[in-house]
Amino acid sequence: MMALCGIGWINKEEYMCVMKRLRVRYKDTTSFDGLSKKGIFSYPFKNFGRLDDVSKMVCYSTALALKDADESYSPDHKRDMGIIGTNTDGSLQSDIDYFKDYVDCDRKLSRGNLFIYTLPTSPLAEAAIHFGLQGPLLYMTAEKAKLPLVIRTAEDMLRLEESQSVLVGINNKDEAMYFVFKKDPEPESPVLCEISKAISVIEKEISLLEMAEEFLMIQKGKC
Amino acid sequence: MENRRIPENIIKVVAVASDMITPYGKGTKACWENIFAGRTAISKLNRFNASEFQSEYAATIEGLEYHGKDSLVVQMLASLFGKFKGLIPSDAKLLVATTKGEIDLIEEKILAGKKDVTENSQTVFLERVSSIAGTKDKGTIISAACSSAGAAIARASAMIKCGRAECVIVVACDSVNEFVYSGFSSLMALDKFTAKPFDKNRSGLSLGEAAAFVLLMSKSRSRRENREIIGEVLGWGLSDDANHMTGPSRSSEGLILALKKALLSADADEKDVAFISAHGTGTVYNDSMEMRAFNAVFKDRKPIYSIKGGIGHTMGAAGLVEMIIAMRALREGKIPPTVNLTEADSDAEGWVSERERSIPQNKIALVTNAGFGGINAAVVLG
Numbered sequence: 001m002m003a004l005c006g007i008g009w010i011n012k013e014e015y016m017c018v019m020k021r022l023r024v025r026y027k028d029t030t031s032f033d034g035l036s037k038k039g040i041f042s043y044p045f046k047n048f049g050r051l052d053d054v055s056k057m058v059c060y061s062t063a064l065a066l067k068d069a070d071e072s073y074s075p076d077h078k079r080d081m082g083i084i085g086t087n088t089d090g091s092l093q094s095d096i097d098y099f100k101d102y103v104d105c106d107r108k109l110s111r112g113n114l115f116i117y118t119l120p121t122s123p124l125a126e127a128a129i130h131f132g133l134q135g136p137l138l139y140m141t142a143e144k145a146k147l148p149l150v151i152r153t154a155e156d157m158l159r160l161e162e163s164q165s166v167l168v169g170i171n172n173k174d175e176a177m178y179f180v181f182k183k184d185p186e187p188e189s190p191v192l193c194e195i196s197k198a199i200s201v202i203e204k205e206i207s208l209l210e211m212a213e214e215f216l217m218i219q220k221g222k223c
Numbered sequence: 224m225e226n227r228r229i230p231e232n233i234i235k236v237v238a239v240a241s242d243m244i245t246p247y248g249k250g251t252k253a254c255w256e257n258i259f260a261g262r263t264a265i266s267k268l269n270r271f272n273a274s275e276f277q278s279e280y281a282a283t284i285e286g287l288e289y290h291g292k293d294s295l296v297v298q299m300l301a302s303l304f305g306k307f308k309g310l311i312p313s314d315a316k317l318l319v320a321t322t323k324g325e326i327d328l329i330e331e332k333i334l335a336g337k338k339d340v341t342e343n344s345q346t347v348f349l350e351r352v353s354s355i356a357g358t359k360d361k362g363t364i365i366s367a368a369c370s371s372a373g374a375a376i377a378r379a380s381a382m383i384k385c386g387r388a389e390c391v392i393v394v395a396c397d398s399v400n401e402f403v404y405s406g407f408s409s410l411m412a413l414d415k416f417t418a419k420p421f422d423k424n425r426s427g428l429s430l431g432e433a434a435a436f437v438l439l440m441s442k443s444r445s446r447r448e449n450r451e452i453i454g455e456v457l458g459w460g461l462s463d464d465a466n467h468m469t470g471p472s473r474s475s476e477g478l479i480l481a482l483k484k485a486l487l488s489a490d491a492d493e494k495d496v497a498f499i500s501a502h503g504t505g506t507v508y509n510d511s512m513e514m515r516a517f518n519a520v521f522k523d524r525k526p527i528y529s530i531k532g533g534i535g536h537t538m539g540a541a542g543l544v545e546m547i548i549a550m551r552a553l554r555e556g557k558i559p560p561t562v563n564l565t566e567a568d569s570d571a572e573g574w575v576s577e578r579e580r581s582i583p584q585n586k587i588a589l590v591t592n593a594g595f596g597g598i599n600a601a602v603v604l605g
Binding site: 078080082083088089090092095096098099100102103107108109110111112115116118119120121122124125126128129131132133134135136137138139140141142143149152153155156157159160161162 | 233272275322323326329330333334340344345346349350361362363364365366367368374377378381382384385387401402405406408409410459460461462463464465466467468469476477480484488594595596597598
């Protein structure tokens with residue numbers, strides 16, 4: 001059985017752990033960056049401020065998805081969990097930031113700390129380092145249906161036992177949503193629905209927030 | 224991990240066509256012959272001014288126009304697919320492996336002070352590749368840093384094994400441009416002259432550029448269509464170090480995991496491996512990381528080579544060029560020398576050679592890649 005076991009969603013005003021029915025409006029009490037010190041992460045995220053905005057968004061939403069799935073993590077424990085991400089622009093803004101900075105320096109000085117975020121996998125790699133994810137890591141994108149594309153890839157990975165669990169999701173500039181899928185989850189693991197049911201929801205052309213709300217309805221229907 | 228293997232009754236994946244364009248020129252033959260001759264294509268750059276960088280050397284393809292009408296990778300792909308136009312099956316799914324694709328177009332806009340830099344370039348790029356390769360499918364980009372091609376081969380094979388597609392064309396490409404060159408220089412990753420993978424005196428990588436494709440399909444379809452099989456994807460392992468954004472793991476645990484997964488998924492034993500086409504960039508840390516992993520996984524020394532002393536590190540294209548060379552090595556029963564190797568580092572002694580070597584028949588090959596973000600790929604070929 002391949003199952004959806006956790007969903008984390010965040011935008012610039014609020015965040016959600018869908019299965020736990022936890023929805024928090026943080027904008028009135030803290031900034032987007034300040035959230036990193038408000039219990040989103042189980043242990044302090046080293047140098048969180050150096051991350052680019054996309055990486056921050058991806059790391060927040062993956063942390064929320066792991067929390068939703070009751071998946072604990074610590075600095076001294078790594079696991080064979082994969083992570084697959086998608087978005088619309090790849091690393092376009094980071095590309096522009098890096099190259100403009102280089103041009104501004106008369107094409108004589110380039111900054112490694114900007115260059116490392118010019119790969120679309122860099123936000124995923126930041127998440128992999130903090131959460132100790134040693135499974136497959138890749139970025140994919142296509143013209144349409146980006147989220148169904150990466151979810152089906154996760155399904156293939158689980159079916160072929162490339163990994164026992166996969167974090168998979170999408171981000172854009174202002175919001176991100178990540179899902180935890182597992183193959184044959186442990187009896188104590190929370191399960192929302194089978195992957196086929198999740199795909200039927202994800203394939204609908206609805207916003208991420210609407211998607212989260214639809215999954216919330218499925219969760220409520222189970223209780 | 225003991226039970227993780229691709230079930231035997233599942234669909235087999237074979238390669239039925241491939242080609243490449245590299246700094247040696249057009250075609251696999253040019254790359255094969257030059258690598259075997261021990262020649263390097265790495266030379267002083269004349270594409271842009273590199274005098275401020277750590278190095279002024281790279282391996283580039285002659286005849287490409289920088290900041291011209293088309294991007295560098297599109298020029299490479301147009302040349303690559305010229306004779307294959309119309310020969311790619313119309314139902315083939317398209318996977319495009321790249322790290323930076325048409326980044327030279329963004330460079331050009333920024334340098335010209337244009338304001339429309341933020342337009343979505345990925346979809347447009349996919350349309351271009353689809354048009355050049357002649358696929359109906361509009362395609363998917365796969366990016367896994369310098370393991371992009373290995374990851375794309377894995378995903379393509381998974382699509383076929385899971386029945387999502389009967390036929391997938393994997394295209395990989397990346398170019399040498401000021402953007403990428405300045406970035407690698409800022410990370411102090413470049414050899415001042417030419418990369419010397421696994422050498423005692425190696426001091427960095429040399430950037431290179433290439434485009435390649437491999438057409439994969441189910442073995443049953445290849446038989447049905449009477450196609451010549453040039454290799455088989457027996458298995459693969461993908462992993463991440465979860466350790467550092469740019470530096471390889473000091474314990475090599477990520478690559479070890481990928482190698483073990485790859486062998487298990489292929490239902491193969493380490494003794495079945497005839498040779499390893501290593502990532503072998505020429506940086507001190509990468510090559511040491513790989514040798515630690517190989518020592519951990521293999522009981523006996525295996526013949527290893529790297530082609531990056533010849534064509535440089537072609538980034539997202541590297542794994543596909545290396546797969547094509549490895550498939551030919553399996554067919555011809557010999558592996559190339561490691562170009563620019565003078566004196567093997569102590570940990571690589573007895574594994575690498577500056578000479579070509581023959582290999583036994585009916586064995587399998589491993590192609591390994593590693594990239595920024597700690598991303599590892601190992602593909603098992605038969």
